[in-house]
Amino acid sequence: MRHLFITVVLRDLRLAARRRIDALLPLVFFIVAVSLFPLGVGPEPQTLRVIAPGIVWVCALLATMLSVNSLYAGDHADGSLEQMLLAPTHPVALATAKAVAHWLITGLPLIGMSPLIGLLFDMSAPAMGALVLGLVLGTPILSLLGGLGAALTLGLRSAGMLLILIVLPLATPTLIFGAGAVGAIESGVSAAGHYSLLGALLIATALGVPWATAAALRISTE
Amino acid sequence: MGLTFYTFSSPPKFYALTGVLVPVCWAFAIVLTVIGLWIGFFVAPTDATQGEVYRVIFIHVPAAWMAMWLYLVMAFWAAIGWAFKARLASMVARATAPTGAIFAFLALWTGAFWGKPTWGTWWVWDARLTSTLILLFLYLGYIALVEAIDDPRRADQAGALLSIVGTVNVPIIYFSVKWWNTLHQGASVSLTAAPKMATTMLTAMLIMTLAFWAYSFAVIFTRARGIVLERERGTAWVNQLAGKGSRS
Numbered sequence: 001m002r003h004l005f006i007t008v009v010l011r012d013l014r015l016a017a018r019r020r021i022d023a024l025l026p027l028v029f030f031i032v033a034v035s036l037f038p039l040g041v042g043p044e045p046q047t048l049r050v051i052a053p054g055i056v057w058v059c060a061l062l063a064t065m066l067s068v069n070s071l072y073a074g075d076h077a078d079g080s081l082e083q084m085l086l087a088p089t090h091p092v093a094l095a096t097a098k099a100v101a102h103w104l105i106t107g108l109p110l111i112g113m114s115p116l117i118g119l120l121f122d123m124s125a126p127a128m129g130a131l132v133l134g135l136v137l138g139t140p141i142l143s144l145l146g147g148l149g150a151a152l153t154l155g156l157r158s159a160g161m162l163l164i165l166i167v168l169p170l171a172t173p174t175l176i177f178g179a180g181a182v183g184a185i186e187s188g189v190s191a192a193g194h195y196s197l198l199g200a201l202l203i204a205t206a207l208g209v210p211w212a213t214a215a216a217l218r219i220s221t222e
Numbered sequence: 223m224g225l226t227f228y229t230f231s232s233p234p235k236f237y238a239l240t241g242v243l244v245p246v247c248w249a250f251a252i253v254l255t256v257i258g259l260w261i262g263f264f265v266a267p268t269d270a271t272q273g274e275v276y277r278v279i280f281i282h283v284p285a286a287w288m289a290m291w292l293y294l295v296m297a298f299w300a301a302i303g304w305a306f307k308a309r310l311a312s313m314v315a316r317a318t319a320p321t322g323a324i325f326a327f328l329a330l331w332t333g334a335f336w337g338k339p340t341w342g343t344w345w346v347w348d349a350r351l352t353s354t355l356i357l358l359f360l361y362l363g364y365i366a367l368v369e370a371i372d373d374p375r376r377a378d379q380a381g382a383l384l385s386i387v388g389t390v391n392v393p394i395i396y397f398s399v400k401w402w403n404t405l406h407q408g409a410s411v412s413l414t415a416a417p418k419m420a421t422t423m424l425t426a427m428l429i430m431t432l433a434f435w436a437y438s439f440a441v442i443f444t445r446a447r448g449i450v451l452e453r454e455r456g457t458a459w460v461n462q463l464a465g466k467g468s469r470s
Contacts, residue, residue, distance in 0.1 A: 162363075165362065180401075208390070219376055219379040
């Protein structure tokens, strides 16, 4: 199980390294989408500071969902997904490895970029810290849920839109607590409760969703 | 062959049984709706604080209940269909989704009608409203997913998985939305703080709930009959049925 897990993670990272532009697209999308909000809302720093955490979180959510679409699509198209599912190891290792690789390729750069976005929106240093910590706990949840959506919509005509429609309602608690942590810090309250709940969500998602993803992969490739 | 628990899991038997049940359900739905609305609109007293507007609850509350209940019903039959490879259970699950979505929409719609005169706004980001909206999105996601998959077997199983994941998530979503709401809004208007309900009001509401149940059975059975015919179109009994239909 460990062997397959590490192999798949390394393989996906290597594939991403060979298509650097493809791998960077979610990050570029994230930056462009975030930059559009001040143009739409207006340049008042007061307003922007209040809505910044929500904007960063919603854009991170959309960047994850748009990129997770191709998580299994390539392997499905060339048949290697079926071979991996035929392996004696339970597909839950594959599902976890894919989500981890996706998080390393898209989630981690998003987290790295978020303090810079915070500067654009004139966020205070503690608020930025809360944003980053929330994203560290929350983006793996998004990658895991996105993996489930990608497995369910594998090979369908309008898979991209469908995935977003399926996964967004499930991701609302993450969004609420992630953006809520920054709101709590900014209003002078401790954000410990938010982090605890995000951590609990992460543990529950990490334990449950790979099994559902594995089942979904079996359903989709039957 | 005796009558067992599994008798009506056979599509032809189900089709024959529901053919009898659907008109009965419709009759119940119509009669109960007339009685419930009559009590609600003419017998129940005017509310002391809200005036006549409160009468929307005779539609609104049963619709909200049905929206939540039908999601569980849908997930239950979808899971049974997946776990035991029971085709009919999966068909019933698929037939349930549109009715649940319509009830969720109806609850939101009537809630808006109630909110405008009472709260002065069509919509507030209240915990109940928001979680009902997300419930509607969950229904739409399920419907979109099963409709997008051409292979019925895969559609049933994928839908079952999604509805089970959704069921696990519904309480989490509800509590997170509730907490988010209290964090952001401070004191918000609460339905639970309303004064105790008069007995006639409660009677009307319960009768309307039964009416909605009967309506749900009628509509879900009708839709399931359509799905059964479509999926079983290659079988002898459907061809026989179609042949009879064209001759008579």
